Amino acid sequence: MRLTLRIWRQKDANSPGQFVTYVKDHVVPDMSFLELLDALNRELVERGEEPVAFESDCREGICGSCSLVINGIPHGPGRGKASCQLYMRHFRDGDTITVEPFRAKPFPVLRDLIVDRSAFDRIMQAGGFISVNAGSAPEANSIPVPKQNQELAMDAAACIGCGACVAACKNASAMLFVAAKVSHLGLLPQGQPERYRRVRNMVAQMDKEGFGGCSNTFECEAVCPKQISVRFIARLNRDYLRAVLLEP
Numbered sequence: 001m002r003l004t005l006r007i008w009r010q011k012d013a014n015s016p017g018q019f020v021t022y023v024k025d026h027v028v029p030d031m032s033f034l035e036l037l038d039a040l041n042r043e044l045v046e047r048g049e050e051p052v053a054f055e056s057d058c059r060e061g062i063c064g065s066c067s068l069v070i071n072g073i074p075h076g077p078g079r080g081k082a083s084c085q086l087y088m089r090h091f092r093d094g095d096t097i098t099v100e101p102f103r104a105k106p107f108p109v110l111r112d113l114i115v116d117r118s119a120f121d122r123i124m125q126a127g128g129f130i131s132v133n134a135g136s137a138p139e140a141n142s143i144p145v146p147k148q149n150q151e152l153a154m155d156a157a158a159c160i161g162c163g164a165c166v167a168a169c170k171n172a173s174a175m176l177f178v179a180a181k182v183s184h185l186g187l188l189p190q191g192q193p194e195r196y197r198r199v200r201n202m203v204a205q206m207d208k209e210g211f212g213g214c215s216n217t218f219e220c221e222a223v224c225p226k227q228i229s230v231r232f233i234a235r236l237n238r239d240y241l242r243a244v245l246l247e248p
Helices: 033-046 118-127 147-157 164-168 175-186 195-208 219-223 231-245
Strands: 003-009 018-024 096-100 109-111
Touching (some): 175 195
Antiparallel strands (some): 003 018
């Protein structure tokens, strides 16, 4: 396959960026998208040019660091996959592919295709945890958990914090991310003591970071590599309302 790649190049956070066009020959259909970028970078290094900076780690759809906007879609075409799980067989010979970083004010571009997503870390630090005494792990069967709650908690915990929901949202809302993190703890017995304090603190930090509000366009669910349901946002809203009105 022969592909034309329009890739966003930006020297650093303070420099202006632009799209640069590269032609890549001998693309194997079974390559992942990140392997395509690896092959392009090898050619650039051999020519004495600066390779394209992008993030990756597990390359198995687990870590979320491979976040790219491919042809205008966070993580690229298809549902339920991260950028590293997108294969070149989804494209045709001769296609032009546009690759850029996530576009959201709370995710400033650091270089080329790399953005700073530490805003998510600060939201987690605000309340995405439970306080427990140190020591050995308790017996797993000592605290009964209803099956429905267990399954919902696992669904929410599947969130990998990639930020695709923010990149897809016209408001750059982080509601799906925060809802998933609040819900997976709030559904379990261990998360109950801090349940309402948690939702207040995490929502307050989300607003402080500059993320927008949710307007229910469902774009976040459509691009989420773990297909987290927007129903968790409704659960977040209920808990937040109670936390504000009823809890001290």
